[in-house]
Amino acid sequence: MSTQKTEDSTERFGYVFNLLSDDRPGIVAGVSSAINSIGGNIEACSQTVLNRYFTIIMTVTLDYPWDCKELGEKILTEGRLKGCQISVRPAVIYPGGRVENRPxxxxxxxxxxxxxxxxxxxxxxxxxxxxxxxxxxxxxxxxxxxxxxxxxxxxxxxxxxxxxxxxxxxxxxxxxxxxxxxxxxxxxxxxxxxxx
Amino acid sequence: MIQTDEILTTIRMLHSEHLDVRAVTLALNLNDCASPTVDQMVKKVRHKIMRFAGRLVDTCDEIGGKYGIPVTNKRIAISPASILLSGHNTRGALELAHALDQAARDCRVDFVGGFSALVQKGISAGDQVVLDSLPEVLSQTRKVCSSINAASRKAGINVDALHQLGHIIRDVAEADSANRGFAAAKLVVFANIPEDNPFMAGAYMGIGEPEAVVNIGVSGPGVVDSALRRRIALAQETGKKLTLADLAEEIKLSSFRVTRVGELIGREVADILNIAFGIVDLSLAPTPTIGDSIGEIINTLGISRIGAPGSTAAIAMLNDAVKKGGLFASSSVGGLSGAFIPVSEDAALADAVRQKHLCIEKLEAMTSVCSVGLDMILIPGETPPATIAAMMADEMAIGVINNKTTATRLIPVPGAKAGDWVDFGGLFGKSPVMEVRNVDASEDFVHFGGRIPAPLQSLGN
The missing domain is CATH 3.30.70.260 (ACT domain)
Incomplete structure (x- = not known):
C-alpha cells in the first residue's frame, strides 16, 4: 500500500487523480459524491472539455491510506462513472497552494x-x-x-x-x-x- | 491564471490591429541649468539631459520587447527654454537649440520639445528671445520643437503675440523653403497648453511638474477602427441592430485596453529609470499609414465623406468615448487626451481635402469637440501674416471659451498655392495645400492688438 501524508499536522493522506470521459452531464456530481462517500475532501480541482471529451484533475485528502488501484475503482463504482478512465497516485498536498516565489x-x-x-x-x-x-x-x-x-x-x-x-x-x-x-x-x- | 479567450482578445489587438505605445516622453526640468554665460548653460543642459535620458531609448526597447509591444517614439520635453534664455540673446538661443539638437541625437530620441514660451498675458524678455530666434532655430535644427502658449481661459487671448507669431510662422517656413517650409511643422501655438503633454511638437514640461517625469502617449486610431469594424461585421452576420451607443461602448472597451497597455509600459520604464511616472495621454494620434487614421474611423461611423454633415458629431462621440474608457482604466490620465485631426498626418483627412470634402472652416468646427486644433494644415505661402494670426485667434477663442486646449500648426508652404501637393515624408505625411478663404479681411482686427480679455467663464470663484 503506497501512501503519502499531507504536510498538515492532522493525519490525512493525499492523492491526485485524473479522470477521462466522453462529455455528458453528471460526471462531476458522480466523482464528488464518490469522494464524499469515502470521507474524502477535495483540496483542488480543474476540469476542461476539449472536442467533447471531458477531463478533470483533482487532489483529495482521505482519513486513511488507500491502494491507488482500489481507490480508482471505488470512485468509478460509487460515482456510477461507467465508461470513464481514472488514474490515481499518492500526492503531497500543499494546503492553501504553493507559497514560495514563483518565476x-x-x-x-x-x-x-x-x-x-x-x-x-x-x-x-x-x-x-x-x-x-x-x-x-x-x-x-x-x-x-x-x-x-x-x-x-x-x-x-x-x-x-x-x-x-x-x-x-x-x-x-x-x-x-x-x-x-x-x-x-x-x-x-x-x-x-x-x-x- | 489568464483565460484563453482573454489572451486571444489581447493578441488580436496586439498583432492584427497594430497596437503600439505611440510616445514615451521624458520630461525634464532644466531651470537649474540657467547660467550667466551661454557656454556654461549649454554644458549643463547637455550633461543633465544625458544623465536622465541617456538610457531612455534602450529601456523603452527592452520593456517593449518584454511585452511584445513596440514603443514607436521616444522623446524628451524640457521646461520652457524662455526661462533659461532670460538675460541672453538670440545668438544664445541658437546655441541652446543646437545643444538640445545634439543631446537628442546622442540620446537617440526622435524629438526634444520645450523650446517654448508662455505669453498668454504678456511677453517677457526671455519669451521675446525665444520668439525672435524661432526662424533660425527651427530651420537649423532637426529635432527641436517649439510651443507658444498665447491664450488661456484665465488670461484671455494675447493678440499682440499672435500678430508677431503670424509673421514668425511665415519667416520660419521661408527660412526652410528648401524643405517646403517643414520647419513650421515643429511650431505649435496653444490656448490652455497642458503641462504634461507627451505628444510633439507641443510637448514641454510645465512649471508645476516634478524634476523629471515619464509621460505616455497611447496607441493610435487603428485599434479603435478595427474594433468598430469587427463589431459592425458581427452585427451584420447576426442580423442584430446596432446603434451609435453600441459603437460608443466598443470604443470605450478599446480605449480601456489601450490605456492599460500604455500605463503598464510607462510605469515600468519610469521604475527602471528611477523617475516619477506622470500621466497617460489618451489621444488617438494618426499616422499617414493606411489603417491608422481618425478619418477612417469617421468613415466607419457612417460618414462616407469626411467633412460632410455629421462629421463633427461623429468625432465628438469618438472623443468622448475614448476618454470614458481611458479614465476607467487609469487614475493618471492627462495631457491632451483627445482625438487628433492633423491633416497631412492622416491619409484619409488629406484625401478628403483633395476631394474638397473638407475645408478649414469644417476642421475648425470639429476642433471645438476634439483635440487639438488646426493641426498640420498646409496653407499657401503668401497667406498674409495678419490672416494667419486671425486663424490662430479663432482657434484660441474655441479653447478659451470652452475651457479646453486648442492649438494651431499652420505651415505656409513657400511658393505653393491651394491644391498643390506637398510631401513631408515619414510621420508628417502629405497633403494638398488648403485654400484659405477671405484673406486680407482681418488686418484691422489683428492690428488693434492688445489682449482679448479673459471670458466670463474665467471667474469661477
Missing part, C-alpha cells in the same frame, strides 16, 4: 498552418531550456490553421530576447507566427483590478 509567467502564442509536430517542436525547445509549461491550449481555428497558447514560467536566469528569437526561429521553420510576452500585458488589458 514570472510568460505567454507563448503560435499561429500557423496545421501540421504534425507543432506542440512537440515548441515543447522540446522549452524542455531543453528548463522552462516549465503551466498551461497549454491548442486548437484548430480554421480548416487548416492551428493556434497554440502556452503559459510558461521563465526565471531570471533566462534572457527573454534570446528565448523570443529562438521561438520565432522555430516558428519560421514551421511557418508559424510566434510571440513570447510577459503575462502582465494580458492581465492589464483584461482585468479590472490591477495589483501594484
Amino acid at each position: 514570472d509567467t510568460f505567454v507563448i502564442t503560435a499561429f500557423g498552418r496545421d501540421r504534425n509536430g507543432i506542440v512537440s517542436a515548441f515543447s522540446r525547445y522549452l524542455a531543453e531550456k528548463d522552462v516549465n509549461i503551466i498551461d497549454l491550449y491548442g486548437n484548430r481555428t480554421g480548416k487548416e490553421e492551428f493556434l497554440l497558447i502556452s503559459q510558461v514560467e521563465v526565471d531570471a536566469r533566462h534572457d527573454i530576447q534570446n528565448l523570443q528569437l529562438d521561438l520565432e526561429g522555430i516558428g519560421n521553420e514551421l511557418g508559424f507566427t510566434v510571440k513570447l510576452q510577459h503575462n502582465n500585458i494580458f492581465v492589464a488589458t483584461n482585468r479590472l483590478r490591477l495589483e501594484r
Whole structure:
C-alpha cells in the first residue's frame, strides 16, 4: 500500500487523480459524491472539455491510506462513472497552494498552418531550456490553421530576447507566427483590478 | 491564471490591429541649468539631459520587447527654454537649440520639445528671445520643437503675440523653403497648453511638474477602427441592430485596453529609470499609414465623406468615448487626451481635402469637440501674416471659451498655392495645400492688438 501524508499536522493522506470521459452531464456530481462517500475532501480541482471529451484533475485528502488501484475503482463504482478512465497516485498536498516565489509567467502564442509536430517542436525547445509549461491550449481555428497558447514560467536566469528569437526561429521553420510576452500585458488589458 | 479567450482578445489587438505605445516622453526640468554665460548653460543642459535620458531609448526597447509591444517614439520635453534664455540673446538661443539638437541625437530620441514660451498675458524678455530666434532655430535644427502658449481661459487671448507669431510662422517656413517650409511643422501655438503633454511638437514640461517625469502617449486610431469594424461585421452576420451607443461602448472597451497597455509600459520604464511616472495621454494620434487614421474611423461611423454633415458629431462621440474608457482604466490620465485631426498626418483627412470634402472652416468646427486644433494644415505661402494670426485667434477663442486646449500648426508652404501637393515624408505625411478663404479681411482686427480679455467663464470663484 503506497501512501503519502499531507504536510498538515492532522493525519490525512493525499492523492491526485485524473479522470477521462466522453462529455455528458453528471460526471462531476458522480466523482464528488464518490469522494464524499469515502470521507474524502477535495483540496483542488480543474476540469476542461476539449472536442467533447471531458477531463478533470483533482487532489483529495482521505482519513486513511488507500491502494491507488482500489481507490480508482471505488470512485468509478460509487460515482456510477461507467465508461470513464481514472488514474490515481499518492500526492503531497500543499494546503492553501504553493507559497514560495514563483518565476514570472510568460505567454507563448503560435499561429500557423496545421501540421504534425507543432506542440512537440515548441515543447522540446522549452524542455531543453528548463522552462516549465503551466498551461497549454491548442486548437484548430480554421480548416487548416492551428493556434497554440502556452503559459510558461521563465526565471531570471533566462534572457527573454534570446528565448523570443529562438521561438520565432522555430516558428519560421514551421511557418508559424510566434510571440513570447510577459503575462502582465494580458492581465492589464483584461482585468479590472490591477495589483501594484 | 489568464483565460484563453482573454489572451486571444489581447493578441488580436496586439498583432492584427497594430497596437503600439505611440510616445514615451521624458520630461525634464532644466531651470537649474540657467547660467550667466551661454557656454556654461549649454554644458549643463547637455550633461543633465544625458544623465536622465541617456538610457531612455534602450529601456523603452527592452520593456517593449518584454511585452511584445513596440514603443514607436521616444522623446524628451524640457521646461520652457524662455526661462533659461532670460538675460541672453538670440545668438544664445541658437546655441541652446543646437545643444538640445545634439543631446537628442546622442540620446537617440526622435524629438526634444520645450523650446517654448508662455505669453498668454504678456511677453517677457526671455519669451521675446525665444520668439525672435524661432526662424533660425527651427530651420537649423532637426529635432527641436517649439510651443507658444498665447491664450488661456484665465488670461484671455494675447493678440499682440499672435500678430508677431503670424509673421514668425511665415519667416520660419521661408527660412526652410528648401524643405517646403517643414520647419513650421515643429511650431505649435496653444490656448490652455497642458503641462504634461507627451505628444510633439507641443510637448514641454510645465512649471508645476516634478524634476523629471515619464509621460505616455497611447496607441493610435487603428485599434479603435478595427474594433468598430469587427463589431459592425458581427452585427451584420447576426442580423442584430446596432446603434451609435453600441459603437460608443466598443470604443470605450478599446480605449480601456489601450490605456492599460500604455500605463503598464510607462510605469515600468519610469521604475527602471528611477523617475516619477506622470500621466497617460489618451489621444488617438494618426499616422499617414493606411489603417491608422481618425478619418477612417469617421468613415466607419457612417460618414462616407469626411467633412460632410455629421462629421463633427461623429468625432465628438469618438472623443468622448475614448476618454470614458481611458479614465476607467487609469487614475493618471492627462495631457491632451483627445482625438487628433492633423491633416497631412492622416491619409484619409488629406484625401478628403483633395476631394474638397473638407475645408478649414469644417476642421475648425470639429476642433471645438476634439483635440487639438488646426493641426498640420498646409496653407499657401503668401497667406498674409495678419490672416494667419486671425486663424490662430479663432482657434484660441474655441479653447478659451470652452475651457479646453486648442492649438494651431499652420505651415505656409513657400511658393505653393491651394491644391498643390506637398510631401513631408515619414510621420508628417502629405497633403494638398488648403485654400484659405477671405484673406486680407482681418488686418484691422489683428492690428488693434492688445489682449482679448479673459471670458466670463474665467471667474469661477
